[in-house]
Amino acid sequence: xxxxxxxxxxxxxxxxxxxxxxxxxxxxxxxxxxxxxxxxxxxxxxxxxxxxxxxxxxxxxxxxxxxxxxxxxxxxxxxxxxxxxxxxxxxxxxxxxxxxxxxxxxxxxx
Amino acid sequence: xxxxxxxxxxxxxxxxxxxxxxxxxxxxxxxxxxxxxxxxxxxxxxxxxxxxxxxxxxxxxxxxxxxxxxxxxxxxxxxxxxxxxxxxxxxxxxxxxxxxxxxxxxxxxxxx
Numbered sequence: 001x002x003x004x005x006x007x008x009x010x011x012x013x014x015x016x017x018x019x020x021x022x023x024x025x026x027x028x029x030x031x032x033x034x035x036x037x038x039x040x041x042x043x044x045x046x047x048x049x050x051x052x053x054x055x056x057x058x059x060x061x062x063x064x065x066x067x068x069x070x071x072x073x074x075x076x077x078x079x080x081x082x083x084x085x086x087x088x089x090x091x092x093x094x095x096x097x098x099x100x101x102x103x104x105x106x107x108x109x110x
Numbered sequence: 111x112x113x114x115x116x117x118x119x120x121x122x123x124x125x126x127x128x129x130x131x132x133x134x135x136x137x138x139x140x141x142x143x144x145x146x147x148x149x150x151x152x153x154x155x156x157x158x159x160x161x162x163x164x165x166x167x168x169x170x171x172x173x174x175x176x177x178x179x180x181x182x183x184x185x186x187x188x189x190x191x192x193x194x195x196x197x198x199x200x201x202x203x204x205x206x207x208x209x210x211x212x213x214x215x216x217x218x219x220x221x222x
Contacts, residue, residue, distance in 0.1 A: 031208070040214060042114075042116070042212035042213055043154070043200075043212040044212070045210065048209070058209060090153055090154070097142065097159065097208075098144055098208075099144075099156075099208060100155075101153035101154045102153055103152065103153045104152070104153050
């Protein structure tokens with residue numbers, strides 16, 4: 001599993017509240033990614049990081065921000081959650097020219 | 111038009127059958143091709159990875175890439191009920207900071 005954990009694994013929140021999801025890795029990987037998975041869309045890239053404090057946007061970054069203050073942690077924040085952000089969120093790391101994924105966080109915004 | 115197209119299925123076959131899963135892509139600049147398997151309520155796990163046209167085999171799995179047609183396939187031989195999962199193709203341009211583009215995923219069921 002490439003040493004990736006995600007927390008929380010499940011969360012239910014209300015529209016308008018801030019939410020932060022955490023991705024933690026134990027093997028000092030440089031590149032980290034956040035994806036969301038929705039029916040009919042596969043996985044779509046939200047943001048990625050190529051080092052501490054180095055991040056960039058992906059395909060569906062609107063409404064999300066990220067931070068990476070330590071190599072091992074990559075945080076995804078929904079500043080004001082909306083129902084359209086109900087999804088399963090996956091963190092990934094790059095290893096040997098491909099990516100390995102965490103177990104996912106299931107987020108429901110009511 | 112989506113950059114990567116994949117038939118979402120569902121696909122249901124009897125145990126022991128040969129399964130063919132396919133994706134097409136639109137950007138000829140894509141260089142790296144992957145197949146992931148995802149069990150229900152789990153994260154995707156890497157099955158196969160290749161960057162050249164032709165076939166790559168790993169046990170019962172064969173990944174095939176045809177860059178001239180912009181078409182990739184995954185074949186599963188002697189399919190087992192444990193192969194029942196969603197299969198996702200993923201494609202990217204570069205190494206390093208890879209921005210993977212995924213197909214929708216094909217839901218596969220192998221019937222005993």
